[in-house]
Amino acid sequence: MRTINYIYNLRLFIPIVITIAIGGSYLPSASYAQVAIIANKSVPLNHIERSALLDFYTGDIRRWDDGKAIILFDLKPKLEIKEQFYKFLDKTPSRMKSIWLKNMLSGEHDPPEIVKSEEEMLKKVTATPGAVGYISAAKVADDVKILMLIATPSNSSSK
Template identity: 30%
Template sequence: MLAWALFSSAQALAEQEPVYLVAHPGVGTEAISRDAVRAMFAMRQRHWPDGTSARVFVLTEGHPVHERFVKGRLDAFPHQLQLAWDRAVFSGTGQSPHRVGSQAEMHERVATTPGALGYLTREYLDERVQIIAIE
């Protein structure tokens, strides 16, 4: 019983851990509006405010960090975002973001892709990626 209580406490703490919006260090933006972030992740806005092309990376559907980011930072549900991507792809008017399988892969892709945008938990942050504030 004690093991379950410790596991439940650790799980609850992990679910409360913030998920940070991150970008390639060459992106010239330090803060961005929530509406702009939502538009970028919905693949409606394809450029950073300075005109640099944005390359959006997301974790796979069902990944707990993806769900926390979408719900907590974009104020949406993951299925709503997926519907927007599917609509754009099937109508021929857009594309879906690049999917990655883990936070380690997300970190590597954002760190090495100019204009990249993604999200990570604290343990994956370092000087190779830039945290972007959401206003």
């Protein structure tokens, strides 16, 4: 009975949470620099949706349709391009890190390999079958596929 009273007394939290939840959906979305989602040429996709990209990076989807493993790369912290990529996924780096840690510590899935620079990301994605990563659109080479271009304020189209 005391537990029920206790829960009842916590009802004051509910309007706060609802206000935050509803208010959040009307806030304007952030703007992005041009980020290219790149993949190894062996990947059996030419285009990717944001929801699928999020599923890759959260470990919900781990294999391509042909059964081969999806190999993910991520940039080291504090790079601007990384922050823009995470904003696009609507996840903070710390939230994403906690998802990866949970996957790793429960034996489910490894986190993405961290690379130090966009140049290294490009090299790794080029050389690794099934790989996906992200770099500035200006740095993309012909050796990889572009699965998506994330919109920017000056160029709002995404491929």
